[in-house]
Amino acid sequence: MPTQLTIRSVETPRDRKIFIDLPFRLYAGDPNWVPPLKGEALGLITPAKNGWFSHAKAQLFLAEEGGRVVGRISAHIDTLALEMPAAQGFGPGVGQWGLMEAEREDIFKALLARAEAWLRGEGMTRALGPISMSIWEEPGLLVQGYDHPPTIMMGHAMPEYRAWIEAADYARAKRLLTYEVDIIPEFPPLVQRIIKSGENNSRIRIRQVDKRKFDEEAAIILAILNDAWSDNWGFVPLTPPEIADVGVKLKPIVFNDLIRIAEVDGRPVAFMITLPDLNEAIAPLNGRLLPFGWAKLLLWLRAPKARTVRVPLMGVVKDLQTSRMASQLAFMMIDYIRRAAIAHYGATRGEIGWILDDNKGMVSIAETLKGRINKVYQIYARDL
Template identity: 65%
Template sequence: MPAAANPSGDLVIAPVSTKGERDEFVDLPYRLHATDPSWVPPLRMEAMELVTPGKNPFFDHADVQHFLARRGGAVVGRISAHIDHLAIAQPPEQGMGPGTGNWGMLEATDADVAAALIARAEAWLRDKGMTRVLAPLSMSIWEEPGQLIQGFDHPPTVMMGHQPERYRGWIEGAGYDPVKTLYTYELDITKEFPPLIQRIVQSGEKNARIRVRNVDRSKFDQEARLILDILNNAWSDNWGFVPFTEREIAYAGKKFKPIVREDLIMVAEYDGEPVAFMMTLPDLNEVLAPMKGNLFPFHWIKLLAWLRKPRVRTMRVPLMGVRKHLQASRLASQLAFMMIEFIRRNAISRYGATRGEIGWILEDNQGMVAIADAIDSHVNKAYRIYEKAL
C-alpha cells in the first residue's frame, strides 16, 4: 500500500512493513507521554510482542495493518487498523457483527495528525469491505478497549489503558458517536462490607452445597482452561463478546502465570460443579511505572523480587463470571459476594493491599453495577467506545 500525503503539508502516512518501522511504532508513546505522570510505560518487549505476527495469537484470526505518520521524516503518529474475523461472526446486536472493523493504538502529536491517521485507517477498512467502525480497540476487545474519558488524574492499574484527554476531542471531531461506556470501580478494601453483604457471605459459608476454593497453581493449565471455559460461557451474550481461541487461552495463561497467586483467584462450585470464578491480580503497574519500560540493566532484579513476594496498594479484578444458567439468580450474587470477600481478606492480610479496583464493567451491565454499588465502590475511571458508518 503506497504512502499517503497530506495535501495541506508534508505529513506522510505509510503502512508499517519492516522491523525497524515496527520499532518506531512501539517507541512513539514512550516519547509522547514521557512527562505524563499518569501514564505507565509497558515493558517494551511486551509492547513489541503485542504488535508482532506470530507472537500475538490475535493475528491468527484478524487482518491487521499498522500505520506510521511522519512529518519532515520524524514519526508524529501511529494507528492500527484491523478486522477481527471472530468479532464479525458475532450477532450484530452484541456490538460487533458483519461489516464491523476496528482501529486502535492511536497516538498523535496534534489534531491534524490524528485526523489523517483515522481517515487512513477508515480507508483501509473500507477497501476491505467494512461498512462500520467500532473504535478505539487496541487491538482486541480483551486488551485495552476504549478512550479514557474520566480518571486522567491517576495511573491505570494492570491491563488498563491511559490516553490523553485531547484524544477524545480528536475522535469525536472525526465524526464518531458514543456507543458504549466501560467503567472501573474502586473501593477501600480495609473496610468491611455492609452488614447485609456480610450476612449473605455468612449464609453461603454455611451452605454445604457451596464451595469457594483457591485455584491450584500446580494444575495451572487445567485451571486456566476451566476459568476461560466459564468466561466464554458467562460472557457469550454480552455486548462486545469475542470468544477466546485455544492459542489465546495458552497465551493468556503464559502471560498471567508470573503474577497469578492461588489465594487471589477463586472458583465457586455448586453441588460439585464449577459455576463461577473471580480473577484478582496484584497491580503490576505499581512496580513497572518507575522502570520506564525497560528491565535492563537492573530493573529485572527488582521485578523478580517483587514477583516472589508482591506487596501492593491495589488489587484489580479484571475478570469474573457466572455460568449463564445461574445468571440473574440470587445464588449468582451470593457467589460473587463470597469470592470478593474471601479475596479481600487475603489481599489485606497477605499482600498489604488497601485498595481494590473492579472492571471494566459495561455501563448497562445491571448485575455487576448492582454488585459494585452494594460493596460501596465508586467509579474511578470511564472509557468510551465509539462507532461510525463508513
C-alpha cells in the same frame, strides 16, 4: 514551506519498534502514564507472539513529518467478531481501529482516514474504536480519570483525544466503567449476611486455583467465561491460542489465593480473577528490563506488595445469572480474595472493571460494596 505529513504502513521489525517507541516521547511529561514493558508492547503487535492473530489481521500505520514520527494507528479485523450478532456491537462488516497516538488533531485525522480506507478496502462498512487490539486487551478511550495512573491492563490517553474522535463524526457506542473499592473495612452488614448464608450452604464450595495445574484451571475458567459473557455487548470468545499467550504473560502474577472458582454440587459455575497491580512495579522501569529492571521486577514477583489489586474478570454461568445465588457467589469470592489481598499483599484498594455501564448485575455489586467510579472509557463507532 510547511513540512509535508506522510502516512506509511508498518512493514519491518524496525518499524514496529518505532511504533512502540512513540508513546514514550508523547507521554514523557505525564506522571499518570505507565510506560509498558517494551517487550510486552511489541508482542501485542507481533503475530507470532499474540494468539489473537490466529483469528484476526491488522495493519499498522505511522505518521511522519520532517523526518520525525508524529503519530500512529492500527486498523484490524477480527473474524470471530464478524460472526457475532450485530446487536452485541460487532457483527458482519464491523472492523476496528486502535493504538492511536498523535501530536496534533490534523495528524490524527490523517491517520484515521488511512485506517478507515484500509478497513473499507477489506470490505468493512462500520468502524469501532479505539480497541487495542482485542476487546480483551485495552478497549476504549479514557474520558474520565486522567488524574491517577491506570492499573494493570488498563489504558491511559491524552484528554484531547476525546474531542478529536467526536469531531470525526464518531458517536459513543458503549461506556466501560472501573470502580474503586476501599477493601480495608468489612463489607456492609447485608453483604456479610449473604456471605454467611453461603458458607452455611453445603452445596457451595469456594476454592483457590492450583497454579501447579495451570492449564486445567485455565480451561475451567475459559469455559465459564465464554458461557457467562456470551450475551454481553462486545463479546468475542477467547480461544485456546489467546489463553496460551495470556497465560505466558500473566502466569508470573497469578497467585492461588487471589483467584477463586465457585462450585455448586461439585460443578464449577463461577470464577473471579484478581491480580496485584503490576503497574506499580513497572512504572519506574520506563519500559526497560535491562540493565537492572529485570532484577527489580524479579524481586517484586517473589514477594509482591501492591497498594491496589484489580479484578479484570469474573463471571457466573448463564443458567445461574438471574438467581440469588449468583450475587451470593460473587460476594463470597470477593470477600475471600479481599482478605487474602490485605493479609498477603499489603493491598488497601481494589479496582473492579471494566464493567459495561448497562451490566446491572455487576454495577449493583460494585455499588453495594460502596465502590465509586474512578475511570470511564468509551468505545466509539461510525459507518464507513
